[in-house]
Structure formats: structure tokens, C-alpha cells
Amino acid sequence: MKQLVLDIGPDADPTFENFVASGNEALIDALLGAIRGASHLYLWGPRGCGRTHLLKAAVTTARAAGRAAELHAGESIDTLPATNGLLLCIDDVDALDEPAQIALFNAFNRAAHARQTLLLSGETAPLGLALREDLRTRIGQCLVFEVQPLDDETRSAILRQIARRRGLELADELIGFLLRHGSRELPRLISVVEALDRASLERKRPVTLPLLRELIQLGLEI
Amino acid sequence: MQPAPTVGPAVFPWRGRTARSRPLQLANIDTAVTQDLWSFCLTRLENELPPQQFSTWIKALRADRGQPGSPPSLRLFAPNRFVLQWVRDRYLRRIGELGLEFHGEPVALELSLPVPGTAITPPAAAAPSAIPDLGAREPVATATASPPALDAQSIATDSVYEKTRLNPDFTFETLVTGRANDLARAAAMQVAQNPGTSYNPLFIYGGVGLGKTHLVHAIGNAVYRENPRAVIRYVHVEDYYADVVRAYQQKSFDAFKRYYRSLDLLIIDDIQFFNNKNRTQEEFFHAFNALTEAKKQIVITCDTYPKDIQGLEDRLISRFDWGLTVQIEPPELEMRVAILKKKAEALRVGLGDDVAFLIAKHLRSNVRELEGALNKVVAYARFHGRPITLELAKDALKDLLNAHNRQLSVEQIQKTVADYYKIKTADMHSKKRTRVIARPRQVAMWLSKELTPLSLPAIGEAFGGRDHTTVLHACRTITELRLNDPQLNHDVHVLTQVLRG
Numbered sequence: 072m073k074q075l076v077l078d079i080g081p082d083a084d085p086t087f088e089n090f091v092a093s094g095n096e097a098l099i100d101a102l103l104g105a106i107r108g109a110s111h112l113y114l115w116g117p118r119g120c121g122r123t124h125l126l127k128a129a130v131t132t133a134r135a136a137g138r139a140a141e142l143h144a145g146e147s148i149d150t151l152p153a154t155n156g157l158l159l160c161i162d163d164v165d166a167l168d169e170p171a172q173i174a175l176f177n178a179f180n181r182a183a184h185a186r187q188t189l190l191l192s193g194e195t196a197p198l199g200l201a202l203r204e205d206l207r208t209r210i211g212q213c214l215v216f217e218v219q220p221l222d223d224e225t226r227s228a229i230l231r232q233i234a235r236r237r238g239l240e241l242a243d244e245l246i247g248f249l250l251r252h253g254s255r256e257l258p259r260l261i262s263v264v265e266a267l268d269r270a271s272l273e274r275k276r277p278v279t280l281p282l283l284r285e286l287i288q289l290g291l292e293i
Numbered sequence: 294m295q296p297a298p299t300v301g302p303a304v305f306p307w308r309g310r311t312a313r314s315r316p317l318q319l320a321n322i323d324t325a326v327t328q329d330l331w332s333f334c335l336t337r338l339e340n341e342l343p344p345q346q347f348s349t350w351i352k353a354l355r356a357d358r359g360q361p362g363s364p365p366s367l368r369l370f371a372p373n374r375f376v377l378q379w380v381r382d383r384y385l386r387r388i389g390e391l392g393l394e395f396h397g398e399p400v401a402l403e404l405s406l407p408v409p410g411t412a413i414t415p416p417a418a419a420a421p422s423a424i425p426d427l428g429a430r431e432p433v434a435t436a437t438a439s440p441p442a443l444d445a446q447s448i449a450t451d452s453v454y455e456k457t458r459l460n461p462d463f464t465f466e467t468l469v470t471g472r473a474n475d476l477a478r479a480a481a482m483q484v485a486q487n488p489g490t491s492y493n494p495l496f497i498y499g500g501v502g503l504g505k506t507h508l509v510h511a512i513g514n515a516v517y518r519e520n521p522r523a524v525i526r527y528v529h530v531e532d533y534y535a536d537v538v539r540a541y542q543q544k545s546f547d548a549f550k551r552y553y554r555s556l557d558l559l560i561i562d563d564i565q566f567f568n569n570k571n572r573t574q575e576e577f578f579h580a581f582n583a584l585t586e587a588k589k590q591i592v593i594t595c596d597t598y599p600k601d602i603q604g605l606e607d608r609l610i611s612r613f614d615w616g617l618t619v620q621i622e623p624p625e626l627e628m629r630v631a632i633l634k635k636k637a638e639a640l641r642v643g644l645g646d647d648v649a650f651l652i653a654k655h656l657r658s659n660v661r662e663l664e665g666a667l668n669k670v671v672a673y674a675r676f677h678g679r680p681i682t683l684e685l686a687k688d689a690l691k692d693l694l695n696a697h698n699r700q701l702s703v704e705q706i707q708k709t710v711a712d713y714y715k716i717k718t719a720d721m722h723s724k725k726r727t728r729v730i731a732r733p734r735q736v737a738m739w740l741s742k743e744l745t746p747l748s749l750p751a752i753g754e755a756f757g758g759r760d761h762t763t764v765l766h767a768c769r770t771i772t773e774l775r776l777n778d779p780q781l782n783h784d785v786h787v788l789t790q791v792l793r794g
Contacts, residue, residue: 208662214665255746293748
């Protein structure tokens with residue numbers, strides 16, 4: 072008999088503290104600077120490198136400090152808020168469609184007067200962005216950071232941390248198995264841990280390699 | 294304009310020249326008193342404010358001793374203009390109250406930006422104060438609070454200037470001249486000296502990020518400096534359009550017309566965005582006629598020559614030809630180097646020719662990205678506490694120049710490795726097991742594991758349908774060999790560099 076599981080995730084909100092990736096100290100320092108209005112920031116890196124986590128963490132931190140902050144994403148943004156003093160975060164700028172690009176262009180032009188700080192993210196460096204040239208060069212004027220990519224050691228550290236937050240201890244052999252046999256993209260790895268957690272609650276069994284193997288047999292993609 | 298700098302050369306304890314490093318007998322009583330007052334404020338504010346507020350705004354401030362003698366004073370420095378205004382609006386009054394409580398008499402409070410140039414020596418460790426502050430190039434602004442009231446007059450002066458929407462940083466003095474913008478600059482200076490009577494309108498066109506906006510702000514700032522009572526307005530076309538829409542919604546066209554016709558100098562940026570906004574064009578047409586008839590100056594920028602603007606009414610295009618049309622071209626290498634040096638000077642940062650040349654060589658097409666690159670190099674040097682050298686600049690620019698997504702494919706890696714070892718790409722998939730082929734193949738597998746997030750089975754598949762244990766074996770072999778085989782280690786290092794761009 073399966074135990075039904077309530078859909079209440081124990082995952083913590085993204086913060087700078089729970090961003091596990093070494094080599095990004097200067098970037099985090101610059102993010103704190105952006106929250107204080109030092110300069111616009113553009114950070115880039117491939118999917119799964121933690122851009123969204125950092126943007127969300129910046130919004131949380133700014134709000135806790137009393138500064139208004141908003142996070143927008145997706146291709147279709149018609150207008151962006153002109154609120155004075157706003158920390159305006161926009162994820163995935165490479166996906167913006169034409170009207171959204173103009174909205175961001177206007178946000179750039181408005182920023183100095185409205186004392187807004189822009190915090191943007193995308194998949195490639197400014198030189199590689201396929202956007203309107205007047206927007207692309209404005210992004211290139213920001214302080215640009217590449218989010219340092221993950222290695223397997225960091226990937227296992229993140230998995231352990233996420234699991235621990237759910238009260239799970241992942242055995243080395245299980246993590247090793249995932250990194251040897253599965254996709255090593257972080258979002259995929261995290262969803263596997265979530266699936267394991269759910270299965271363990273439903274079946275009242277500990278999270279082990281045999282449980283993982285069983286789930287794979289049942290069609291779980293790793 | 295902003296109030297003149299009132300901050301003289303000062304000691305910045307957090308900039309490395311610590312009080313501790315000074316001979317003890319020079320320890321100043323005022324310093325001690327100020328530090329005590331500030332420690333007192335810190336302790337109290339830490340208790341009063343939410344922790345995130347305290348660490349973001351209050352801990353970002355640095356205290357310096359005030360003027361010696363009485364009355365007691367406290368001088369605070371904010372890392373940038375944003376923090377300055379934030380603290381002035383929200384916490385300065387409370388700090389004043391704490392000063393009164395501490396000394397039993399009002400404390401002269403001063404809050405300002407650090408003098409540009411003093412912020413260059415980075416602290417040894419990456420303390421919060423090491424946040425790259427690009428705002429430091431702005432003129433020094435000072436906010437004083439002779440408690441309890443704020444200095445109302447300086448704010449009033451600010452707001453007149455603020456209405457112009459001009460950027461005080463963009464002046465003729467900060468503009469670098471070269472063949473690319475010589476003519477445009479000369480025309481702009483003429484217009485600034487004789488607004489409304491020399492060339493009207495002045496139409497400046499050129500590609501993206503070449504300094505059109507800088508030039509037109511320079512005109513505005515020069516006119517303002519000559520005559521602070523001149524009614525000046527810089528407006529981006531999109532904002533002008535928003536004004537028209539608002540006038541529509543609020544049925545306030547009269548006020549809209551009155552405002553735009555009251556200007557002595559109208560600067561309108563990026564006119565190409567007028568395309569097909571008919572009502573906006575109509576309003577602008579009338580404003581244009583009224584202003585030129587009254588001999589008021591109009592300055593226009595655009596990304597193309599007037600006749601090439603899409604979706605613009607002919608009657609407007611023909612009017613743009615009444616005055617003078619000048620072009621700004623992309624800057625050549627020497628001018629890009631000169632621009633970088635000038636911007637570095639404004640940041641009070643020493644920039645060697647070799648570094649300026651490196652940046653200018655890589656970013657050719659526009660000034661904006663040139664500036665972004667310089668900011669990055671400066672921020673990088675500050676964070677790591679290192680001087681700006683060629684090596685450092687190369688490191689710093691990696692974040693900008695990796696133009697393409699670094700999500701490499703196994704095919705790219707196989708081809709690069711095969712080329713490097715002068716073997717055929719097909720050998721990456723072959724069954725051959727001779728050392729000259731097997732070793733490069735293992736290197737390519739190792740690189741695929743390090744540089745892509747692909748699963749090991751997927752990597753094995755890409756190498757001629759091999760098992761994931763073969764990939765694992767290859768990775769272990771290469772990791773071990775690198776420790777003892779300098780040549781192989783060198784190869785792997787070079788290949789990583791090449792692949793990462």
C-alpha cells in the first residue's frame with residue numbers, strides 16, 4: 072500500500088548562502104554591489120549553472136534590505152515597471168521577443184533617472200547575444216560575469232545538500248552511480264533526488280541504490 | 294549642478310592605510326571619539342534594524358574623523374550614489390539622534406561619496422567594501438544633515454537640473470575626439486555656443502553605441518552651464534511617445550503642448566523609434582515648427598540618415614534637412630585606445646598602453662562595450678586586490694569574450710583533439726588500440742567529461758558505441774597520467790584553453 076504524499080516541498084528558498092559553487096565569489100560580491108545600486112550586472116552561463124538561483128537570491132536579499140525588487144522572465148514582457156529605486160531582474164534575456172527587447176531597452180534608458188538597477192542573465196556572453204544591437208551593446212556595458220560551471224565534485228555537494236534538506240543521506244555509491252550513468256545537468260539531477268524522496272516516502276523504504284534501480288526500471292529517466 | 298566637492302584628502306582606514314599602521318603617538322583623539330560614536334551607532338542600529346537592512350546599508354558605510362575641535366562631528370562615506378541617497382532618506386536622521394544621545398549635543402553629520410581615486414587601493418581581503426563601485430567616477434555629491442533638518446537648498450538646485458534629464462557625466466571635456474566624430478563635435482559645440490541660431494535642427498546620426506547620446510548631453514550641459522535658467526529637456530523618443538499617450542488618456546494636450554513649446558533646447562534621442570507612431574509624429578511636427586519659429590534649438594539623434602528612416606512622414610524628413618546633418622562613424626583603433634585611457638582617467642585608474650590596446654583590439658564596433666570591458670577589468674582588479682596588468686586584463690575579459698555558449702559538443706572536442714594530435718577524427722570512433730590513437734581518444738573522453746554535462750554512457754556512445762566503463766577508465770587514466778607526465782599535462786591544459794575559447 073502506497074502512502075499518499077502531500078505536495079509540500081521542503082526546499083529552501085534560493086539564497087547566496089545556499090548557492091554551492093566555488094569560483095563565483097567575485098560574482099556574489101558584485102551581486103551584493105548591484106543590490107546597493109553600484110552598477111548594472113549581466114551574468115551568463117549554460118542552462119543549469121545557477122543563474123535563476125542567483126537572481127532569485129538577489130530579489131530576496133534586496134527585499135529583506137527594504138529595496139523593491141522584481142524578477143521577470145520569458146519571451147513576452149510588454150512593459151517593465153518604472154518604479155523608482157527598483158532592482159529589476161530579468162532572466163533569460165536571450166529569449167526576449169521583439170516587444171520585450173524594446174521594453175528592456177526602455178528600462179535601460181530609464182534606469183539612471185528612476186534609480187533602477189538592472190540585473191540580467193542569459194546563456195551567452197554579450198558578444199554572442201542575438202538581440203537588437205542597441206540592446207545588446209547596453210547589456211555589454213553592464214558589469215559582465217560568467218557563472219563558473221560546475222564540476223562533478225560540486226554537483227555531488229549540491230545533491231548532498233538538497234537531499235539533507237529533505238532529511239536524506241545519499242550514499243556515495245548512489246551519487247557515483249548517478250554521475251556515471253545519468254545526465255550530469257543539475258536540474259535533471261535535482262529532479263531525480265526529488266523522485267527518490269517521493270518514492271521513499273510512498274514505499275516507506277530508505278533511499279538506496281536498489282530503490283533507484285527500481286525506479287529506473289519503472290521508467291525514471293536519469 | 295552637483296555641489297562642489299567638500300571633501301579634502303582624507304584617511305580611509307578601510308583602504309589599507311589603516312590607523313594601526315600609523316605610529317601610535319599620532320593617534321588622534323578626534324579619531325577615537327568619532328570611532329566611538331560610530332561604534333555606538335553601529336551597535337544601536339544593529340539592534341534596531343532588521344539584519345539584512347543593517348548589513349546592506351549601514352555596514353556599507355565607512356566613518357572618518359570629522360573636523361578637529363568642537364562641535365562634535367561625524368563624516369560618513371557611502372560606496373555609491375544610490376547608497377548615499379538611501380541612507381540620507383532613511384537613516385541619517387536616526388544617526389543624528391544617536392549622535393545627540395551620545396554627545397549630549399547635536400553632532401554635525403556629513404554623508405558623501407569617497408573622493409574618486411582614493412578607492413583604488415583595494416583592501417587585502419575581499420571585504421564587503423571591495424564591491425566595485427563604478428559610481429565613483431561621478432562628481433562627488435555630499436549630503437549633510439545639520440540636525441534635525443536636511444540641507445534643503447542643495448536638493449532644490451538638484452531638482453532644477455534633474456528636470457533637464459541630462460547626465461552630468463556627459464560633457465565635451467569627457468568626450469574623446471578623433472576622425473570618427475570630429476565634425477559632429479565641432480557642430481555640437483557651435484550649437485551649444487549659439488543655441489537656436491547656428492544650425493537648427495542639428496541632426497546627428499550614426500551606428501549603435503558610438504557616442505551620439507554623449508554628444509547631445511554635452512550640448513545640454515554646456516548650455517546649462519552658460520545659462521542655468523535656460524529650459525532644457527533631454528527626451529528619448531519612447532518617453533516622448535509615452536507623454537503623448539498620457540496626454541491622450543488624461544485629455545491634457547494643452548499642458549503637453551505648452552510644456553514642449555516652452556523649451557529653449559529640446560534634445561530628442563533615437564528618432565528612428567518614431568516609425569508609424571502617427572499621432573506622436575504629428576505632435577512633434579507642431580512642436581518642431583513652434584520651436585524653430587521661436588528660434589529655440591532642437592537637437593535630434595538617429596541611427597540612420599534622415600531619408601532612410603522607416604515609417605517617418607515626409608514633411609518631418611524634409612524639415613530635418615533644414616539645419617545641419619552630421620555623422621558619427623565607428624572609432625578607429627587609436628581612438629578606441631584614447632577613449633579607454635580617458636575613461637580610466639575618470640575612474641582614476643592607471644591603464645597601461647598594452648592593456649588599453651588589448652581591450653580596444655577585441656571590442657571594435659562600439660564605445661559602450663569598450664566601457665563595459667574597462668569596468669570589468671577595474672572591478673576584477675579591485676576584487677582580487679591586484680594591479681591592472683596585461684595578464685589580469687586577459688583573465689578579466691574572459692567573461693566578455695567567450696562569445697559563444699560554452700556548451701561544447703563531443704564532436705567539437707573530438708575534432709579539436711584529433712587536429713591537435715594530427716590524427717583523423719574518424720579514429721575517435723575506430724576500434725584501433727595503438728597508443729598514438731588510443732591516448733588522444735582518452736584525452737578527448739576526459740575533456741568530454743570535464744567540459745560537457747553529458748552522461749558517461751552518452752559520451753561512450755559518441756566514441757563509437759563504447760561502454761561507459763571504458764569512458765570511466767579513460768578518465769582515470771588521464772587523471773593519473775597528468776600527475777607524472779608533464780607533456781600530457783601540457784597537452785590537456787592547452788586543449789582545455791583552446792576549447793574554452
